[in-house]
Amino acid sequence: MNTSVNKSVKKVVLAYSGGLDTSAIVPWLKENYDCDVIAFVADVGQGDEELEGVEAKAIASGASSCRVVDLKDKFAREVIYPTLKTGAIYEGQYLLGTALARPIIAEAQVMVARETGADALAHGCTGKGNDQVRFESAFAALAPELTVIAPWREWSMRSRPQLLAYLAERNIPCSASATKIYSRDANLWHISTEGGELEDPWCEPSEQVWTWTRSPEQAPDKPQYLELRFERGELTHLDQVSVAPVEAIQKLNVLGGDHGVGRLDMVENRLVGMKSRGCYETPAGTILYAALQGLESLVLDRSALDYRIRIGNEFAQLMYDGRWFTPLRDAMLAAAATIAEPLTGEVVVKLYKGQATVVQRRSPNSLYSSAFATFDEDEVYNQKHAEGFIRLYSLASRIRALHQGESK
Template structure:
């Protein structure tokens, strides 16, 4: 089958083994100019150091690095947090939330440099291929998409290393890599290695960010967060940008072993996969927002926000950020969050983030009404009529059955 004629392609580049192979492979198989695009989403200096030189050494004509950290937290993570999204009850969507902003910035660069194609290094087994290509379809349906892992005949790490060696392309990767990892400002994920057998307990190498809870300090630490309209704006006495608040809470949470999960999740493509995810700051933020919600959202509003969270988690996980339904859910949850303002104190201790104090000027909690002591605002006899009407349908059904 003949390949589509491509003049210039922008490839999502990380500097790892796969994308180092992709650049020369694209040049050889599509005879095109290759521009590398690197998204700084908070993965750390270690992964970004020398990445431009590495891309050019692999054959890229240019390499662009985009600092997306603040934008990702403010425009993708915070809106998702307001929905309460938590995929399959545990996963705080660390990888999923980063993909739409990366794909969007990649498309913008493609427009800027006049490219006629986009390329990603996702495998044909995972969720990310759908997330990238779903975003490409929504934002740039006219650009051709190349997915080398679905085209080439390279099947192993050894073959990829041999491919580079044959072309004298330098690469720091080796055969000793055991785990597949993805990192950004929100989380670190670890897959593969011993985790591929679900009967194997995670070993110390499966965790790279957080202290083991049993090794965390024996003295708890308390952090105070101020939430305004569903967003963390102030931590421990200081106003902070969304990204800076996350960095600060990551450091605090990691020291106390906060935010570890070991999950077997349902991938979009149908198979199950196991991963160890670390989300220290995000776990603390989620606890803070939910605590303020408990104070200010009435019963039906809270139930609706819970429904939004379930649906949002599925849409974000499945790569459907740039869809009318996802944007409608984000808008609805943002509207519900208009009164979600207050202060929360959270205790960090041995892997647990526990809310100990919360208050809000919008709180619907009234000590005067809720007290078990004497009060002058609630006539308990009124409950009889409420219960009679509330259970009326059950009463009518029972009477019919008796007759």
């Protein structure tokens, strides 16, 4: 812990959750920077349980004020839906639940700092994780003039018991305990769980790891069918009822969770170089990605789909690495939106025992023709024409083989 007070900072806006870490950061900032602390809470759909009483907690910890900003609609419309069009999935599995929320949280935090005349920003990210990079990259792009304070890289405390003792010494109430097993992060899109038995990759997750989804074994024995309508790659109707983005995601999370859809147990490569294991639950995302891919298969030609897949892989890396506020993000989202222009139509997804399977799809922009694809006799395709196509398609191989024969 710092032994001398840093006088260069007068007012700090702290990204505050009400958990143990940020509860300790408030008094620590006041003691080590002799500054005013404004707690900033982003409502990104983590739920009422996490937000209940958060303002009172912040004031009790020593914050001069607490600002709660509702970002759910912005999160859904400006981040989730555009990202869905790219098909971004990190390392082929992770639907980027944590990474997606960070840009709008950081942007709103900067907004609060500007409105309150703060000269610094603070966060509770550890020095081992991805989030420190995501937040600070956003701060650098949006407000490079503001000082950034990362207490986990400065203070000497390293464990939950030390943080609890720090708060107890100052008579600051905290509902956290020293025996907390898991670290969780929730928002509108997903919930992640780390720690506990998950630190051993040979250990199967227990059922207490999962909070949003039933186990597939306990899911209903009868499947449920959902009809999703998309316009230009964005969901507009669920079972023929118009739905706004936030409402749609919330409903799909419940429906998918009931059927055990959206569970992921993954060992991933963090940006900072180490591997970590996490269990993710993203029911709505799993359903939406399945539905959009089903529509893409009907509407996009081969080259367009190949390019969309390339965008998806690259955009997943961009999001994971915290490069949202870059010109490259704008360019990639523009390309994905253009490719998604014909993605209008209906898709039926079957939810059953942990799976979300596309079973029906239709679109006015469909490139599928039963007249061409049929195995029966047709009048639109002369199979003899395939011979010339194959000779041209394999011409390079033919020339190579002839050349090798002549050289023997």
